[in-house]
Amino acid sequence: MENISSVWPLAAVVISLTAAIPILLSERRPNLREGWTLLAGLGKLSIVAALLPGVMAGKRYVFTIAEVLPGVPIQLRVDAMGMFFALVASFLWIFTSLYSIGYMRTLREHDQTRYFASFAVAISATIGVAFSANLLTLYLFYEMLSLSTYPLVTHERNADSRASGRKYLTYILGTSIGLVLPAMLIVYAAAGTLDFTTGGILAGTTLSPATLALLLILFVAGFAKAGVMPFHAWLPAAMVAPTPVSSFLHGVAVVKVGVFSILRVIFDIFGPDLLRDLNYGVVLTYFVSITILSASLIALTQDNLKRRLAYSTVAQLSYMILGAGMLTAAGMTGGLLHIAMHAFGKITLFFCAGAIYVASHKKYISEMDGLGRRMPITYAAFFLGSMSIIGLPPFGGFISKWKLVVGAAEGGQMVILTVLLVSSLLNAAYFLPIVYRGFFMPPREASVAQVREAPAFCLVPLCVTALGSMALFFYPDIFLRLAHLALGE
């Protein structure tokens, strides 16, 4: 692989970070302020897109920010896996921004300047995670993301959001300091480096299998943004945030960053071969299967739409780790692909949930009877998004799920295969009734008759992402190619 020294990775990361300053300064001129947000978003996507051809050709762009520890610089490196994630995040980011503008303005939310500034820092941190060249840099941006999303999660500033914010930080920061940091130090003490290397860096070290098992546990549990049970409870709690924040948490950034970090560690710190030799992959898949099934079951019982979506996310995140844990080519590809496919599907669903709230101020599924006929576009998009998550053709979700099924079958994992099938049925069981109630049940309240579609700023993004998740079925090539490159095939 060819390494090219370039400042563009740094530019991609810091462009929105710097945009936070003019955003803060343009408090009195909202249009200008949102202009900065969109400008930075477009700039970021352009930079990422400009790096794409090189990465597809097998190049890696490197930028060293500072030499901080012997053998471990703070360094950015754009490789296929990072590009994969950055592409998804920076693309969806623009639509999240547009949607935020519509949502926040329609609801006349307070403190919009702080909101957009925090958002800008958070997306910088996300791209930083994607482009991190080593575990230390990843940890740095991971923490930056946790801290910058705190004001977003607690945006409402009431007792509820205070409690949720506390829960959010306790889980996210507590695990990263308490589990990931020591794990990172043990890796560094043993391997002398933290560089992400295809095939891993732990293979030749003197660490005993027991220590390696401990490390795996520390990492999988420590990156609690991935919501693997029992460290998932922050996710439903964080639903008190405004809906664009939830879609950012679920679609673009936070939870995906957690999964991405775990996949990085599995692929580039442990290395699939080492895990295969120790037979830890199977253990990991069984472990996350518990999360998949129980989170899906809990989702069934939730009446609050956003909470149902949150539990669905918990289950879907574990799909990605499940795929990686299979340690077969198809499984790992499927796990990685599912990051993109789920992002498009889930962000659509959250956009729809927000649009429903903006238009009708309803949060509970049981109140939404008949709403679909008043908001056909939103509900159609919701249907498309849920089909993708269930994993049916012609939607992107089918491709990743197919890969996962193939991966399980290749590995002869009948149990995993069953888990995948059962959970797909559960997905259908908790999504489709929402659509059914919307279109076919008579409205329970008279107020439903006055409801109209949400404003265009909300509607356009959700249509784009819904169609996007369909487009991914027909044109998955870029993502497939990047996934293959990332896995060194």
Added chain:
Amino acid sequence: MSETNLHMVILAAPLLAAFAVNLLGRLSRAWIAPLTLGALGISTLASVGILFQVLGEGTIRYTVGNWSPPFGIELVVDPLSALMLLLVSSVALVATVSALKSVQLEMEGREHLFFTLYLILIAGLVGLVLTADAFNLYVLLEITSITSYGLIAMGRGRAVLSSFNYIIMGSIGASFYLLGVGYLYILTGSLNMADIAGILPGLNAGAAVATAFAFLLVGLWIKMAFFPLHGWLSPAYSHAPTGAGVLMAPLVTKVTIYLMIRIMFSVFSPEYVFSAHPGIQTAIVWAAALGILCASALALGQRDLRKMLTYIIVAEVGYMVGGVWLANANGMTGAVLHILNDALMTLCLFLSVSAIASRTSSLSFDSLGGLYRRMPLTMAAFTIGAFSMIGVPPTCGFFSKWYLILGGVEAGHWGFVAALVISSLVNAVLFFRIIEIAFFGNIPGEPVVQEAPTEAPWSMLSPLVVTAVALIVVGLGSGRIVSGIISLTIPGGF
């Protein structure tokens, strides 16, 4: 002996300014600021000069009054003391900008007295860093302590009582140290550190040497507030005038840790310290771990911002003592780097405290509600300081903690590793509790009152912002600091 006398400039500038401030400050307070800042500015510039000189030419030795050692007093500037000189003088300079304002607010009319003591304290700290004479060290230790007692007693309320408490504890500590020096003098007939270090290994007096070593250590531990000898610190620093707090909190304990390193490795040797008495080394690291945990627990119990910070200082002392006693290069690197980082972090937090105190009635948690809206810049800087204490990269606190934990992993001392990780978590709780109050306001559920920003005066804000930026710059530069300076300070035998 060196050609230039830069180190004398560093020492003399604050000392002479102290007298000038006392005389001219009586005539007009307009003299105080230029004299103080001018002297400290000169000290800082000279420290930068001497740091480069030492890095370029090696250790500088200077004999005061040309009385050759071991009879005369010798001053030594090696890489470690050059780093400390720069730290002391620059922290003092930055702290003074804020102190000038807060002293003016708190004790109108007594400013010249305050700054006289203040400058002598700084001169004493510089002297402590420079001296290579064990008895001279005692004298300077008392100079810094006595000026501290005076500065603390100038505070309001229970300050006098706290100062008295500190006098008792401080005098006990000084007596221990002096006893230790006495033993060494009887054994070796010398007070010069290098001279003693040359004579000690040849002596056949194990118990007496051990007693001397123990007395010296305990004396310094009391002075640095190493748990459980920390009782004086919290009341003293929380009742001191804000202007004295910003100087003492970052510097006094850190300089004392430097002195411990000096005694351990310049008077005694790593072989003696770590190997002569089996079990002691591990026991002290355990004590440090325990101290970290207990001080963190005490910090959790506080409901006043400044009191909480004072207990964090005690916990951080455990970090550094533990790091030095891990007896490996990573632990030592971490400890020295943490002296630097902790001084800066404490400075940042105490500067924010004085900025906040200038605008709020008290520093109890209840009066901190809604501060993010009222003082956005102050709180931004406070947040950076807090992140550094928690150990969030790229702030500097992360990197010293990294070396310390790595040293613990290498030494297989899991108790110390656990204590560091737990203390980071406790710090996260401590600071997010305040961040939450400041972000949300006080009473849950009550609508937030929209208040216009009322930032602290610019003279308190600018040093704070500078320090907050320094936390990140030093963090990103820690690779260079370690390879360029700190690696030179690791004594042979590690």
